[in-house]
Amino acid sequence: MKPQILCISFSDINADSRVLRQIKVLAEFGDVTTLAYGDRPSGAVDHLEVDTSLPSLPQTPLGVLGLALRLHKVVELSAPAVKQALALATGKTFDLIVANEARALPLAHHLASQSALKTPVWGDMHEWAPEERAHILPWRLLVKPYMTHVCQTYIPLTDAVSAVNGSIGRLYDSRFGGSSRVVRNAAPFQVLAPSPMQPGVIRLAHSGAAVPGRNLEGMIQAAIDLGDGYTLDLYLVKARDGGKYWERLRELAAGNSRIRFHDAVAPTELAATLNQYDVGIFSLPPMTTNHQLMLPNKFFDFVQARLAIVFSPSPETSTLIEGHSLGRIAADYSTQALVDAVKSMSRDDIQTFKENSHKSAQALSSVEDEDVERSILQSLLYPATAE
Template sequence: MGDVVTVGFGDAPDGVIEHLAVPSELKTLPQTARGVMRLALRRFRSVELTAPAIAWADAKIGQRKFDLVVANEARVLAWANKIAGEAPLWADMHEWAPEERTHLLSWRLLVAPFMTYLCRRYLPSADFVTTVGQEISNLYRESFGVSAELMRNVGPYVALEPASVLPDRVRLVHSGAAIHGRQLELMIESMKLLDDRFTLDLYLMPGGDGGAYLTQLKELAASDQRVTFHPPVAPANLPATLNQYDVGVFWIPPTHTNARLTLPNKFFDYVQARLMIAVGPSLEMEPLIAEHHLGVVSTGFTSAQCAASLAGLSLSAIESAKSAADKAAKALSFEQESARISPLVQSLLDTTRTAQKEDGR
């Protein structure tokens, strides 16, 4: 579609012509003494561009011009709006920004009001807004008056076959980040209520707490030899790694808005891995389970309810769900999602080029 320049942490994504790697120690929020004071005083406009990572990126970009600017999450909305100038702005919001880390008191008191301010100030003027689920899209419309297109966290289609199911073993697996608010201990507690057929393998990367929560999970599971922790796997390799298992599990109690409305990338990783999927009664995931016959939904989020949804699984039920995942893999892939979104993005680029021609540029 065009030449892409990226600004962000880590290595350059595939396919870009230039990547400005933000130093890993820089924060994306105004986490300085002056910044925190201004957040507390609700002087939000004065800290829009002062986060260390944003200030660094702004200096690197300088006066460069672009045909389209993509803001990846609310915290960079003000900066993206600045560098976009007259070019279209695509606000890719992912989840519900005001409650991104609502399990932290400092977030609720200082950052959530700032996120709400950024959304209210900049989203209505964005040319294109996307988010990961329909319920979250509804929230952005109701709260900020914007129409957000659905763009789910789906990965590319992977040509795999469902792995054979063992007659005396049910191999559960979970992948993702060890973030306290996700209550991953629920999986370990549920294992204590399941018989010896069940094993649980966890591919977890440490969260922002330096790995403290991951250590707690390992201590909680230390007495159960059926629970195994593995190093995290690169996203591109996840489907092939997970393919050896039977059931991808993700039970997240609805303790805040993003948990209640979650539709995470791991759900689609499980589909590409050709796994049965086990979730709780989550508003976005449950309908997809039912539509594509992908697995089981617990009646609630206690360990007893989660374990009960798995306890009676038969070999044929697991095989049927894995086969259903195989049938749904193309429909629930990035290729299908991008086929819907790409024409909308192309229309923004076409508008820019038309305006440039009219201006004689």
């Protein structure tokens, strides 16, 4: 009988490219049951669907009171989505539980403790949990202390821990102990080639989530300031606000025919969709630790799309852009710096950077990260044979 693996993610799982890639590797080792928002994803043999209207943090009146009073142990399993997830998973047995992000750790460990022999837990922390949205005052006052409690309590009990890059992994290790592994947000290798430049226009592109705090306004303003000869196409996943913020962004760009909004495309289709453009752009002021140390999936999507890349400065992305000669790093986080960085590239520069993305696409694909995941799974499911 194959090992039974539970994968917990309080995200819309079919729009979460990192978790989808994870499930693909998990399925090599056993039968995967997913516990998440959204429909059953490919690769899962069973799916426990959480109602998308239920928050994954304790946002009820009693939950907020508990956060305010620092009754963190009391509220660990009290978030509406967590309560429903617990009800869905109780009574089922698993050989391994994967918790995606810190908010899933208390549930994962609670379920793991129900078996006669404690089930191992792999905590894929993604980014730096205590400051996920620390630029928002209520999060900083109420949720940051809770996330810190979760990490302090459960990371030492977690059998394997991974994070999106070495900088964030070292933060987890130094603050909470352990020895984390790096699993980047790298996309699978795509068999593509750089698209030819089009006469008279440089085509910019950006993909990601339409949520506040991502500096989308700054990128739209940069496209306006760049003027004729530049276009910007945005592929944005609408937030759980019914698309209100997405509509506000459209209004910001209203009347400018050089800025176009598109529906989001599936993660598996994104690189091929972006391949028709020339430059992938992203500029994010460092309002949180995650912003400062970013290595987002869009970076790897742009590489697989064979684009030139222009990013604001960050240790992880800057090292890769310079090391592989993929594009330009803006001088700072301002709109003007983004404009200047884009304008500093000639058409020949952009073509060269696109060719360099092509040359680097294999090295910057998910192959290396999948091998790390396989190593983790081997050690947890078959510890006697793991190297």
